[in-house]
Amino acid sequence: MSSQNAYYLQLALRALQRNPVLTTLMVLALAVGIGTCMTTLTVLHVLSGDPLPGRSSDLYYPQIDPRDALSYRPGEEPMGQVTWTDGMNLLEAHRADRQALMTGGSVAVQSTRNGVDPFFEDALYTTAEFFPMFGVPFRYGHAWGAADDSSRARVAVISDALNRRVFGGGDSVGKVLRLNGAAFRVVGVLGDWHPSPHFYDMYVGSYAEPEGVYLPLSTSQDIKMDHNGPVDCWGNGGGGPRPAHTAPCVWLQFWVQLDSPAQVAAYRQFLVNYSAQQKSLGRFQRPPNVRLRSLMQWLSYNQVVPDDVRMQAWLALGFLLVCLVNTVGLLLAKFLRRSGEIGVRRALGASRRAIFMQLLIESGLVGLAGGVLGLLLTLLGLWAVRQQPSDYAKLAHLDPTMLLATFGLALAGSLLAGALPAWRACLIPPALQLKAQ
Amino acid sequence: MSVRPILAALRRHKIAAFLIVLEIALAFAIVSNAVYLVIGRLQRVDLPSGIDERNLVLLQLATAGKQNGSVASAQTDLAALRAIPGVESASAINTLPLSSSQWALDYSLRPMRVFSDGVQVPVFFGGPELLQTLGIRVIQGSAFQPSDYSDLSPKDVFKAFVNARQALITQAFAQRLWPHASAVGKVMYMGETPVLVVGVVSNIIRPYISADAHDPANCYGVISPFRAGPDLNAWYALRCRPAECARVLKAGAAKLQAMHPTETLNAQESFTHMRQRYFRDDRSMAWLLLSTVIALLGVTAIGIVGLASFWVQQRTRQIGVRRALGARRVDILRYFQTENFLLATAGIVLGCAAAIGINVWLMAHYAVPRLPVIYLPLGALLLWGLGQLAVLGPALRAARVAPTVAMRTA
Incomplete structure (x- = not known):
């Protein structure tokens, strides 16, 4: 059988060479379709990826509804962030396996190195369990502890990039970093930490770069550092860059780690009980309205993948479909042109199955060539996407999964496209063709 | 030109005819929606801001x-x-x-x-x-x-x-x-x-x-x-x-x-620059859609050329016979053009339904307004034109077939 297949391969190559223009057009059309499709699908795949594989299933984002009853509509979604009071209450309740409260900010970094002007750096104000909960890798040192949170310690964790910029790299644990004019002791330098999407604080941009400075939330409030991100207020609340802790405004994000389904159910009940308790205290006015979304559910609820990217993927799929229909048509024309030859082979004893195999190998070859060229076009397309100014553009790289998917798509597509014409061609009755000759 | 012999001939090539109709229908549905999206994006990019943009520069101090x-x-x-x-x-x-x-x-x-x-x-x-x-x-x-x-x-x-x-x-x-x-x-x-x-x-x-x-x-x-x-x-x-x-x-x-x-300057730019930054995603989306539309029309044209060439080759003898029986070159040309027109029309009718379906789906899932009716006749003209252009080469080749071909044996 294999020697026969080798013979068919030879025949296919000869047949394809006989009409180089048509063959080239077929390969090109298929390659363009595959290239476009894989480019957009890769972007979609990268953007809808899991930022913390292996860990994300245990991470949850609790939401409660602290607003007043004025514009209450039943069934409404609770707010996307929490107030200072609720955040602190939930944090101190310690009902989850781990929990952290956080908000984005911006700090002025003054370097003691020569020739480095003061500059602004994005910061995250958070609590100690942020690092173990999200599995943040450290290159040097370690996270701060709960004691640092409560004592409002002047400690900082910095990113690798900031470490190189301010201290010229190396183990900077113990060095002093000046932020907004105050001195902070560096306790840790992060390793490779680039979660994408920037899931824990999506309000600074879904695909934002991780921030350079991490500080205890309590310390940031102590020395009145500026908050970054939306502040949603109701009643007579006032926001601004430093919302008052008593103001009816939400501006913080709260994450929990829940290791078992029982824990998840218990935590959901805890949120309901907490809301009811706050209502009986008069702080909340609405009936308990809570959500407990997992990390991936929270991402899809927020529709982090831009609509444009989804639309591009659909468009590219439609385009690939047209290319495939086109390939079917061209292969059909190509095979039926050889009706005479096929008729002779059938008359000489070739089975339908043999003809079908021979033609399918020919279309498989077209698919293989289209796939290889399509892969090159995909790489070119991704390169073009990376030149775009969007904040997600730099993420557009081909990974092994998508590489395999490209080849799978090309082969499956062309075999599918080849099957119909091959089937049609092997129905050619031998006698009629011989008569026509 | 009588349509009946063309339909009779197409009936003997159901699969090929269906493929061309399908390709034209898909192209029509995608192109009309994509062009509408492109125009929407370009209208956004060109929206007047109401202020004297070219006279304005901006500075922002970070405090x-x-x-x-x-x-x-x-x-x-x-x-x-x-x-x-x-x-x-x-x-x-x-x-x-x-x-x-x-x-x-x-x-x-x-x-x-x-x-x-x-x-x-x-x-x-x-x-x-x-x-x-x-x-x-x-x-x-x-x-x-x-x-x-x-x-x-x-x-x-x-x-x-x-x-x-x-x-x-x-x-x-x-x-x-x-x-x-x-x-x-x-x-x-x-x-x-x-x-x-x-x-x-x-x-x-x-x-x-x-x-x-x-x-x-x-x-x-x-x-x-x-x-x-x-x-x-x-x-x-x-x-x-x-x-x-x-x-x-x-x-x-x-x-x-x-x-x-x-202190540092947060921003230092002209208003025109800020405007360009605001619309950069719209502009790149418009380019992407436009290049896909062009590639798609190109692929459709290739498909039409391929199948039309096949038909011309297959019918060389019949064409010879018709020529020998007195058909003029222009009659042969008209035959293939009419055939393509019929196929394109069928594709467009099918494509209209698909175009409206796609638009309804887009409206439900994305912030896309209703497709104005005018896009359908415009898209139809485009695909009729494309079909005629694509079939012209094979049709001219067919018209050049000499009447003597009919007398040859093979």
Whole structure:
């Protein structure tokens, strides 16, 4: 059988060479379709990826509804962030396996190195369990502890990039970093930490770069550092860059780690009980309205993948479909042109199955060539996407999964496209063709 | 030309004919929707902002970590900036069209207990120079009196900001509130606070605009009588003659940096630049859609050429016979052209249904408006044209078949 297949391969190559223009057009059309499709699908795949594989299933984002009853509509979604009071209450309740409260900010970094002007750096104000909960890798040192949170310690964790910029790299644990004019002791330098999407604080941009400075939330409030991100207020609340802790405004994000389904159910009940308790205290006015979304559910609820990217993927799929229909048509024309030859082979004893195999190998070859060229076009397309100014553009790289998917798509597509014409061609009755000759 | 023999011939090539019809239908459905999306994007990109864009450069001082940046210090900065040759006017403004950072309040014709019951409108303020600097015209009523203005600081911003008692509103917003009467002298409400409309100004667009370029809400706006400083993230907007703007921007940045050596500039750009940044995703999406449309039409044309060539080759003898029996070259040409026209028509009819289906699906899932009917006949013309163009080569080859071919044996 294999020697026969080798013979068919030879025949296919000869047949394809006989009409180089048509063959080239077929390969090109298929390659363009595959290239476009894989480019957009890769972007979609990268953007809808899991930022913390292996860990994300245990991470949850609790939401409660602290607003007043004025514009209450039943069934409404609770707010996307929490107030200072609720955040602190939930944090101190310690009902989850781990929990952290956080908000984005911006700090002025003054370097003691020569020739480095003061500059602004994005910061995250958070609590100690942020690092173990999200599995943040450290290159040097370690996270701060709960004691640092409560004592409002002047400690900082910095990113690798900031470490190189301010201290010229190396183990900077113990060095002093000046932020907004105050001195902070560096306790840790992060390793490779680039979660994408920037899931824990999506309000600074879904695909934002991780921030350079991490500080205890309590310390940031102590020395009145500026908050970054939306502040949603109701009643007579006032926001601004430093919302008052008593103001009816939400501006913080709260994450929990829940290791078992029982824990998840218990935590959901805890949120309901907490809301009811706050209502009986008069702080909340609405009936308990809570959500407990997992990390991936929270991402899809927020529709982090831009609509444009989804639309591009659909468009590219439609385009690939047209290319495939086109390939079917061209292969059909190509095979039926050889009706005479096929008729002779059938008359000489070739089975339908043999003809079908021979033609399918020919279309498989077209698919293989289209796939290889399509892969090159995909790489070119991704390169073009990376030149775009969007904040997600730099993420557009081909990974092994998508590489395999490209080849799978090309082969499956062309075999599918080849099957119909091959089937049609092997129905050619031998006698009629011989008569026509 | 009689259609019946063509249909009879097509009936013997059902699969090939069906493939061409399917390809044309898919191309038609995708192209009409994609072109509509491209045009929507381009309309957004070209949307006039209502301000004198080419005369405007912007500077923004970052004051994080510092307690200065009040209105008083802004006045000092503005005085220095006005002294730069070429600066015609300068103002410290809280937000600008297409700046992506919005201050908004809900306004209504009746007092509201609930804020969200009104229309959300962006609020602009920037002292008495705002109108002149941005080139906004007062159409009815009058601008604020100098004594109307008060200063805003981060401490009291929310209390003071929501309690403005006077406003200038844009023409589009005036028409929304009072479609049949002049807005001047009327009262609208921000929550329960009455706000007197003292004048109507020319339209300016919002810091964020909606997906639909024609949405009148894009031009809703309120101007309040406040002065702002860098501590409220105000922009310094400098008005200059277009030819001098690049120099003014450089000089302005240098002057501000000299006055505030410990602070940095958050932004330093022309308004045109900011506008380009705002629309960069729209522009790249439009290019991507357009190149896909072109590639798709190309692939469709290849398909038509391929199948038409096959048919011409297959029917060479019949064509010879027809020629020998007296058919002229033009008859053969017309035959293939009519055949293609029939196939394209079938594809277009099928494609119309698909195009509308795709549009309905897009409307349900994405912010895409209804496809205007005019796109369907335009798309039909495009694909008829494409089909005729693609079939011309094979058809001409067919027309060149000599009558003697019929007499040959093979």
